[in-house]
Amino acid sequence: MTERANVNVNDPERWISVILGSAVAAYGLKSRSLRGLAIAAAGGALVWRGATGHCMVYQTLGVTSVPDAEDDSHVSVPYGKGIRVEESVIVNAPPERIYAFWRDFANLPRFMQHLESVDVHDDKRSRWTARGPAGTTVSWEAEIINEIPNELIGWRSVDSSQVDNAGSVHFTPTPTRNATEVKVILRYDPPAGRLGARVSKLLGDDPALNVQEDLGRLRMILEIP
Incomplete structure (x- = not known):
């Protein structure tokens, strides 16, 4: 059972x-x-x-459709709640290279415009700090919950985090030689009050556009000879 x-x-x-x-x-x-x-x-x-x-897809995203699971330690963003974003980009680089670059979380602030730093604690857990409006910052602890080398990285925030979020990045080879589709799926559930207002400002009016721009910068970095 x-x-x-x-x-x-x-x-x-x-x-x-x-x-x-x-x-x-x-x-x-x-x-x-x-x-x-x-x-x-x-x-x-x-x-x-x-x-x-x-459901493995739900596990990857850190979500659930079980109504009474909001306090489950395995879930960050209950199913149907929060903001969901899904965007992708084709990068002219092999999956192995892109995966290795992303898996080194210290690289993420290089192309994620709102991310100030990622402090890696160990192989699974890290602390993410994002820039908010007027010099403020928003931080959360994250852990990897699913990983397939060169194919997938899935993560979620832990219970003590200021911002509940979960996400995954998928690396899929394309028919074109040495090209990869990089697909990102994110969920955020901004808190109420002043902190929630800062998070909303951070996400902007169009979170999908922010992710698109981040992926565009990732492509530029990885396609530089």
């Missing part, structure tokens, strides 16, 4: 996953082809999601 801490999918979603997954798997098996086997495997993954109540 799945441990409660690992359940991040609510009951309605679980039932839908099992029913839909079973139908998809049955359809795939009937076709008796390689394509059918792939479809059946996708259906099986949905059934597994429903049976276990665990």
